[in-house]
Amino acid sequence: MEELELSEQCRQGNNHARKELYEQYAGRMLGICLRYAGDRDTAQDLLHDSFIKIFDSFDKFTWRGEGSLRAWMERVVVNIALQYLRKNDVINQAASLEELPEEYEEPDASDVEAIPQKVLMQFIEELPAGYRTVFNLYTFEDKSHKEIAQVLGINEKSSASQLFRAKTVLAKRVKEWIMNNG
Amino acid sequence: MEEKELWMNKLKEKLADYSEPTPASGWEQLEKELMPSVEKKIYPYRKWMMAAAAVILLAVVSSVSLYFLGTPAADEMRHIQTPALATTPDVLPGVQQPDMQGTSVEPVLRPVARENRLAKVDRDIPEHKMPVDEPAVKDEPALVVEEKELGTVINEGEPTEETNAGQTQTQTKDKERPTAGNRPRRPSDRDKYHIPTEKPSSRKGTWSMGLGVGNSGGASSEVGSGAYPYMSRVSMLSVSNGLMEIPNDQTLVFEDGVPYLRQAKQVVDIKHHQPISFGLSVRKALGKGFSLESGLTYTLLSSDAKLADNDRQIEQKLHYIGIPLRANWNFLDKKLVTLYVSGGGMVEKCVYGKLGSEKETVKPLQFSVSGAVGAQLNATKRVGVYVEPGVAYYFDDGSDIQTIRKENPFNFNIQAGIRLTY
Numbered sequence: 001m002e003e004l005e006l007s008e009q010c011r012q013g014n015n016h017a018r019k020e021l022y023e024q025y026a027g028r029m030l031g032i033c034l035r036y037a038g039d040r041d042t043a044q045d046l047l048h049d050s051f052i053k054i055f056d057s058f059d060k061f062t063w064r065g066e067g068s069l070r071a072w073m074e075r076v077v078v079n080i081a082l083q084y085l086r087k088n089d090v091i092n093q094a095a096s097l098e099e100l101p102e103e104y105e106e107p108d109a110s111d112v113e114a115i116p117q118k119v120l121m122q123f124i125e126e127l128p129a130g131y132r133t134v135f136n137l138y139t140f141e142d143k144s145h146k147e148i149a150q151v152l153g154i155n156e157k158s159s160a161s162q163l164f165r166a167k168t169v170l171a172k173r174v175k176e177w178i179m180n181n182g
Numbered sequence: 183m184e185e186k187e188l189w190m191n192k193l194k195e196k197l198a199d200y201s202e203p204t205p206a207s208g209w210e211q212l213e214k215e216l217m218p219s220v221e222k223k224i225y226p227y228r229k230w231m232m233a234a235a236a237v238i239l240l241a242v243v244s245s246v247s248l249y250f251l252g253t254p255a256a257d258e259m260r261h262i263q264t265p266a267l268a269t270t271p272d273v274l275p276g277v278q279q280p281d282m283q284g285t286s287v288e289p290v291l292r293p294v295a296r297e298n299r300l301a302k303v304d305r306d307i308p309e310h311k312m313p314v315d316e317p318a319v320k321d322e323p324a325l326v327v328e329e330k331e332l333g334t335v336i337n338e339g340e341p342t343e344e345t346n347a348g349q350t351q352t353q354t355k356d357k358e359r360p361t362a363g364n365r366p367r368r369p370s371d372r373d374k375y376h377i378p379t380e381k382p383s384s385r386k387g388t389w390s391m392g393l394g395v396g397n398s399g400g401a402s403s404e405v406g407s408g409a410y411p412y413m414s415r416v417s418m419l420s421v422s423n424g425l426m427e428i429p430n431d432q433t434l435v436f437e438d439g440v441p442y443l444r445q446a447k448q449v450v451d452i453k454h455h456q457p458i459s460f461g462l463s464v465r466k467a468l469g470k471g472f473s474l475e476s477g478l479t480y481t482l483l484s485s486d487a488k489l490a491d492n493d494r495q496i497e498q499k500l501h502y503i504g505i506p507l508r509a510n511w512n513f514l515d516k517k518l519v520t521l522y523v524s525g526g527g528m529v530e531k532c533v534y535g536k537l538g539s540e541k542e543t544v545k546p547l548q549f550s551v552s553g554a555v556g557a558q559l560n561a562t563k564r565v566g567v568y569v570e571p572g573v574a575y576y577f578d579d580g581s582d583i584q585t586i587r588k589e590n591p592f593n594f595n596i597q598a599g600i601r602l603t604y
Contacts, residue, residue, distance in 0.1 A: 022209050027201030051212050109192040117200050139194050
């Protein structure tokens, strides 16, 4: 089914269309959940809740060309994930437990290219929740620190510093991996 | 804001389409939760659907005898006191000498009229083509005699009723006039007519209510009134010598001046009440709107009976336990309303019964089939009120105990109640 037809059928509550939508997008959505949640069990719960929400609010979706369905669904997923994180107050946890260097050495793009997706995901999942959330919003949702600060209820500075720390940790991981596997 | 570094761009690009393998039962779990809005309530009446709760209105109308009573002819007949016989009366009435012990009696002056009363012995087999004006025969005996054929008389006069066996013996000791036409009239299955001398059908077209879940009975009309199978007319043959024997279990009674032998212990007149049922049922949804239903029902069949030797009324109460099995199909399943058709059968066993103070049970099982359409209003997701008009047919159980099932094997019923859904 094409995206448009699929969304139309889902809006009407067609069970087959819903199943197809799930099969088509669940993997990617679960990836997003995992990136935010950090552990698989929570991610699966978030995925479940997200699809409930998606099927529930299909009448609010308007199709605006190819990719709009996926983009809309991803927004729903991210919102569900943020809701969860806020509710459990994980964003402020472990903000600065680690002593991190002021500077870090940027890895090469080719290094990142060499590392399997699964491993990169692992690196992100292992970030402290606060770093991870800011990192996700900044990197994948293209949010500014101002927006992130609003969404998470923190100040901009804190957002920027958490992003910096996230990157520092990731850069370290990438280097270690290249050293061990390259 | 910092510039996004190359390696970060790479990372984003690489993970943009990242897809995580989904859990195996992910969709199934989701579907389960979506169920209410996806397939709009299949009503898995899981358990004890009716448990405890159901208040029922039982209503009942019609059936064959009632539609019969609705005709003008029936109306007229209802007002006639004496049931009339559609068959030929005796053609040789004049020679008989109605009598009783020891005394001789004057020949009957209006023999045909008297013979008509023999109809009382008839079984209550309704015959619609019975001429309405037949009772008028009483006033025009001669005319009727001429019209009748002897052959018919012979046939109709054949004794068939077991209860009269003893009496037959008595009668046959006198062989002097063994003319068939002279034989006393006895109940025969071939006898054609009875008129239910019931009260004008006040119940016609009305719904009666009752507590219960489950089947109602049919129209309630009276059985046996108008026909007196327990009585046999005193044989004129047997008293022609001026004497007759009366068996111990019988009494001699006079009805309109005609002597009858009456069986003492027999039910004279029986009036059935509406059956009352309660039940529990369990419905198992099979998907696509189909479901199977079974359970347990209790039914009380009660009747007011009159015994032949006693004027006062006693009660006949039969308690049945039944197991129904039905299949249902929801052909409309909306949020507020569910419409369904249902069909099935039931087997019932009389577990206890009483006639007055004596025990009386029905040995054979009572089988029935039924069909219904139902409508359910869903107050909430779990609770709904339903109404279910239907038809049922009760097979003859082969026993000789009179029940409403025999009187109205085919009936319309309506049941209603509260349905709990889990």
